[in-house]
Amino acid sequence: MTEGEKLLKRLKDEGLPRLASEDFPAVVWIFKDPTLFPKIDVDAVNFLPRLDPNTKAALAGEVVSPLVDALKHEDQWTRWNAAILLGFFGTDAKRALPALADVLETRIEADAGLQGKAAAAIWQIGPDARTLPVLIDALGKALDDKEPFVRQPVCLALSKFGPEAKAAVPYLLKASEDEDPMVKKSALEALRNIDPNSLTPERLKSLQPKGP
Structure with missing residues (x-):
């Protein structure tokens, strides 16, 4: 077993929070190494959002750029994981927003799964003026797509903009009948x-919690 394979096993067995606290450079290596990153078990890093804020910010400072590069990886699963x-x-990845917006601007048929995950990432990272027109355009293009991969996360992302996203209302009204x-x-x-x-009274009613 190579050193890299040993690290991947530790990540899977110990989980990200523990490995990051005990061997931060090892975690950085896994994320940055183009031969190791595609082999990451995503379940092993599900707790990334719950890392100590300082550790998460430090890790983002090291690995956001390699993750942005991985959005163009030849392997689909690697792109999705990135x-x-x-x-x-979250907000520690703000500088990735232009690259995620670029993903949304590609043709829907190219990789709808990646576009949906990019939209979800934009939603998690938070609103930014640069992404608003891209999100609106992406929703317009996705309305007639047979798969919901893009529409749902784009709606979530637009929701965070509040009244600033008023230009999206016609598309959202159509999506509300999806x-x-x-x-x-x-x-x-x-x-x-x-x-x-x-929102009509009927639409508002559909947002009310259902009774037992």
Whole structure:
């Protein structure tokens, strides 16, 4: 077993919080090494958002740039994992927003799964003026897509902008009639945050918690 394989096993067995506290350079190495990163078990890093804030910020400072590069990796799962992990970093990954916006601006058919994960990452990282027009455009393009991969996370991301995202209302109204219940719910919640007056009583009623 190589040193890299041993580190991956430690990450899987011990979990990210413990390994980061005991051997921070090892975690950085795993994220940065192009031969190790594609082999990361995503379940092993699910606790990244719960890292000590200082540790998470320090790790982001080391690995956000390599993760951005991995968005263009030839392997689909590696691209997806990069987007997921950027989202896990939250506001510590703000500088990744332009790259995530670029992913959304590519054609929907190219990799809808990646676009959906990029939109989810933008939602987790937080609103930024540079991403608003890209999100609106992505939702418009995704409305007729048969898969909901992009629509639902884009609705979530737009919701965080509040009234600033008023230009998205026509698209969100259409999305609020989506056959996918998660898209519909996310669109309605976004409309409530962006333009409550656009919601009819019937739409508002559908946002009320269901009784037992």
